[in-house]
Amino acid sequence: MRNAQDKKAIVLLSGGLDSATVLAIAMADGYQCHCLSFDYGQRHRFELEAAARIAREAGILHHTIAIDLRASGGSALTGDTEVPKTGIQDMIPVTYVPARNTIFLAHALGWSEVLEINDIFIGVNAIDYSGYPDCRPEFISAFETMANLATKAGVEGTLRIRIRTPLISMSKKEIIQKGISLGVDYSKTHSCYDPLPDGRACGHCDSCRLRKKGFTDAGINDPTRYAHNTQ
């Protein structure tokens, strides 16, 4: 067994509410964390600034990988269509970015092998989520199986990749309550898919709706700066 001081993790940090909570959970669990963000041409670039700020204030190594997802197009999150603001629907929404979590986890896998890190934390959530297929437990499990066949370290048995998803069965309310208990300052996170130029959240997109409902359900004051009162 490794010593406690050897516990290292890669944390995918988007700068949103969920990934900031995941980072707090990993740190509270004694992991030395290395944060990874992706600049994929997202509309909501305030997210990336939030990620950098969160990592810096936690004194954590942070790296941003630039990848061109706009090449494949097909999502409102990368500017091809309008972000919908009519509420969460049953079908998979247009804000879905094709294979996004697969691509993010694939890059994290390469990094984990170089840094000799077993644990990759990602803030996917299968409860209060937006209907993305790559947030489901069966996807995560299949990725983990693949990952351990993909790498030199996996084949040689020196690493055993685990995709850690502490939020996967939690409601947004529970996520926020957990984060607050660990001292997360949610005013520093960014969730909105379609923010104003000054960084204020639109208050109407799926991400804003989920976030607002989470704070309301948790009975915690929402520190988000919204464009206008949308309660």
Next chain:
Amino acid sequence: MRNAQDKKAIVLLSGGLDSATVLAIAMADGYQCHCLSFDYGQRHRFELEAAARIAREAGILHHTIAIDLRASGGSALTGDTEVPKTGIQDMIPVTYVPARNTIFLAHALGWSEVLEINDIFIGVNAIDYSGYPDCRPEFISAFETMANLATKAGVEGTLRIRIRTPLISMSKKEIIQKGISLGVDYSKTHSCYDPLPDGRACGHCDSCRLRKKGFTDAGINDPTRYAHNTQ
């Protein structure tokens, strides 16, 4: 069933001998091909030029995605250490790029969903290969399983992703014989990991050794321009 004219494929085209053969196989099989290359800061950038030339001459849509694999480091192929020239060894070599095929296939998966393409062709080879874990059938199978759980199209049942590996059980000799029978001009492909500034192959790296041995075994004249006679 789809009509023959609906048969579309994404072909991962590195510009090397194997992927050029895969493209010829897919085209001969009646697929309308879309080629995808990756600029990952590789030393052997002549490969990318070869890929663009091969696609152009075949009149095929070709797209290059820039990704920063050097961020994670750890491979002689991205300039961290010397390319070895002492022959192929049993262990996984330093030219291994962490999670490379996982990352490439993940990006191809995103593209396949946008273009509504079931078939992704990749020129991995588990016989005369350099010992990369992500060239083995068990990796490919695990990736395919994961891919069909990762995407909106897979969940909705409109696409069934297949990772096609026509070379996986072929020797280099057989690959070359197949390519020649399909009219592949191997003088336009590039294999060397450490070429001279004028594009000539070093003749000593693993990739050059495998290529030369393949042509010798096939009894076919090797059209590669080597730096010097290394037979």
